[in-house]
Amino acid sequence: MAHITVEEVEHVAQLARLRFSKDELEEFTNQLDAILRFVGKLESLDTEGVEPTYRAIEIVNCFREDVVKPSLPIEEVTANAPESEEGAFVVPRII
Amino acid sequence: MEFEAVIGLEVHVQLKTESKIFCSCSTQFGAPPNTHTCPVCLGMPGVLPVLNKKAVEYAMKMALATNCNINQTNVFARKHYFYPDLPKGYQISQYELPLAEDGWIEVETEAGKRRIRINRIHMEDDAGKLIHDELRPVSYVDLNRTGTPLIEIVSEPDIRTPEEAASYLKKIRQLVRYLKISDGNMEEGSLRCDANISLRPRGRKELGTKAELKNMNSFRHVQKALEYEIRRQSALLLDGTKIIQETRLYDASKGVTHSMRGKEEAHDYRYFPDPDLVPIKIDDTWLEQVRKSLPELPDAKMGRFMEEYGLPEYDAKVLTNSIELADYFEQAVRLYPKAKKVSNWIMVELLKLTKKDDHDLSKCNVTPQVLAELLSLIDKGTISNKIAKKVLEEVFEKGGSPSQIVEREGLAQVSDQSELSAIVEQVVQDNPKEVEKYRAGKKKVMGFFVGQVMRKTKGKANPQMVNELLRKLLDEN
Ligand SMILES: [Zn+2]
Numbered sequence: 163m164a165h166i167t168v169e170e171v172e173h174v175a176q177l178a179r180l181r182f183s184k185d186e187l188e189e190f191t192n193q194l195d196a197i198l199r200f201v202g203k204l205e206s207l208d209t210e211g212v213e214p215t216y217r218a219i220e221i222v223n224c225f226r227e228d229v230v231k232p233s234l235p236i237e238e239v240t241a242n243a244p245e246s247e248e249g250a251f252v253v254p255r256i257i
Numbered sequence: 258m259e260f261e262a263v264i265g266l267e268v269h270v271q272l273k274t275e276s277k278i279f280c281s282c283s284t285q286f287g288a289p290p291n292t293h294t295c296p297v298c299l300g301m302p303g304v305l306p307v308l309n310k311k312a313v314e315y316a317m318k319m320a321l322a323t324n325c326n327i328n329q330t331n332v333f334a335r336k337h338y339f340y341p342d343l344p345k346g347y348q349i350s351q352y353e354l355p356l357a358e359d360g361w362i363e364v365e366t367e368a369g370k371r372r373i374r375i376n377r378i379h380m381e382d383d384a385g386k387l388i389h390d391e392l393r394p395v396s397y398v399d400l401n402r403t404g405t406p407l408i409e410i411v412s413e414p415d416i417r418t419p420e421e422a423a424s425y426l427k428k429i430r431q432l433v434r435y436l437k438i439s440d441g442n443m444e445e446g447s448l449r450c451d452a453n454i455s456l457r458p459r460g461r462k463e464l465g466t467k468a469e470l471k472n473m474n475s476f477r478h479v480q481k482a483l484e485y486e487i488r489r490q491s492a493l494l495l496d497g498t499k500i501i502q503e504t505r506l507y508d509a510s511k512g513v514t515h516s517m518r519g520k521e522e523a524h525d526y527r528y529f530p531d532p533d534l535v536p537i538k539i540d541d542t543w544l545e546q547v548r549k550s551l552p553e554l555p556d557a558k559m560g561r562f563m564e565e566y567g568l569p570e571y572d573a574k575v576l577t578n579s580i581e582l583a584d585y586f587e588q589a590v591r592l593y594p595k596a597k598k599v600s601n602w603i604m605v606e607l608l609k610l611t612k613k614d615d616h617d618l619s620k621c622n623v624t625p626q627v628l629a630e631l632l633s634l635i636d637k638g639t640i641s642n643k644i645a646k647k648v649l650e651e652v653f654e655k656g657g658s659p660s661q662i663v664e665r666e667g668l669a670q671v672s673d674q675s676e677l678s679a680i681v682e683q684v685v686q687d688n689p690k691e692v693e694k695y696r697a698g699k700k701k702v703m704g705f706f707v708g709q710v711m712r713k714t715k716g717k718a719n720p721q722m723v724n725e726l727l728r729k730l731l732d733e734n
Contacts, residue, residue, distance in 0.1 A: 173525075177337070177338075177339070177525055177527075178339065178454070179339050196274050197270060200301045201577075215530050216332075216532055217535060218532075219535070221535050222535050222536045222537065222538040223535070223536075223537060223538055224307060224308065224534075224535045225307070225308050225309070225310035225313070226281070226308065226309060226310065227309075227310060227311070228274045228275050228276050228309050228310065228311035228312070229275070229276060229281060230276045230281055230282070230283045231276075231281035231282075233282045233292060233293050233294055233295050234294060234295045234296065234299070236289075236292055236663065239291045239292075239294050239299065240291065241632060247356065247397065248289070249289050249290040249291045249399075250290040250291065250365040250388070250397035250398055250399050251291070251341075251397070251398040251400075252395050252396075252398075253341045253395065253396050253398055254394065254395060254396075255389055255390070255393075255394040255395050255396045256340070256387075256396065257339060
């Protein structure tokens, strides 16, 4: 049966660059645990010999030809950016 | 204790398609920031990637050229990590079912030819570029490069020395250039290399703890970084200190590697199959079609040059270094069939004039036609070897045709018997002392006489005839 620990939630939060308070961590752990338990019900089914389904459709080889089409106008590209300069997005420095 | 290095390389190659791997934006380098972006490569929610068929075929070409098995079914997976140059929050790569596996290439080493095995080749999308501000604590994000198709070629840990690593990389570069699937330029980032390296006592089977080296932007850097790392790790091991498994960055200015220390924490990429991209199925027809489109590869070409043109191994190797040089040679030989002579003139004279390491003669004034014409002029006795070298340099610098230059500048060899006789007689007459010396047995003075005749004819006298005429005249009495 699925069961998630506070440590695991903390780890996932860290990977997602999110920081939570102790209370929040506890709350999310409970919520995630409930979700996992619910989904975990699927494990009661016998899936012996059944291939996993990764996609809703059963097609293969969906290609496009190597042809350039116009990109988005730069005003639209940066429209949602909190800060941009000469077309570049400006973000807090990460090194 | 003597240590042996165990090295594996991960090489990223940017594919030279016109458009990106999952959208129709241009891959062209040097555009203003973010002008080659769209909702797909910007990672906006709800968009769907569609795979560029040419990128797959380019990757297949490399897989075939490196003797890999191509997986009939291969799929894309998401590799998750957060960084400002990766707008989707994941890279689309291949994990469980890569395009190709289990290949090898042969590389030149000090100990002869060695086979380096290739673990896998997979396709993925490139990230964007970050430029850090010098003054403010901000970075500028340019996503033009985001979505450029890449292949990653992962070697087995079969490489034993830094020289072998450089040799392996050069072979990879040669192959991608032969296949015309990438520029293969390390300085510009179209070929990138990370290295895994560990040491073990010579003769031991078990692997030691490895370090991953990054930030090497040239063949020299790769070699230097590995050399440094061997020194660092052996010092630690001899000291009884444990090696820490970590990523280290090469600092080219100091020639050392630094630990990245915790910068990227655990590799926890949470791979899972990308539900937005359907599997690639490669049937025999498609595979054969791509196989047939492969050019003759370097090793095969080199063998053929030795066989067909009777060239020594060294010549064949130099001439097949790039496909352009090999084509150049073959075009010249078609017009002037003395292969060894063509080879000598290309290797000794022409490559001396071109930039070092840049064997691309496609824009060179000395076309195969020019070279063939020049060599025919020597054969016909119109010009000497020495003059021919001058003419070659002139065409190389300014263009034009050899016969025209010879005519315009009056460079044709003087082979006229009576004209030469008169000059030779004059020289003998003007130098009685030297004549005496010669006749007294100092045969070396001959060089002086030849030199005098050459001076008077500005180097254009037929040397063979000058020698004969002089000997005749001096030995007469
Ligand atoms: Zn795009």
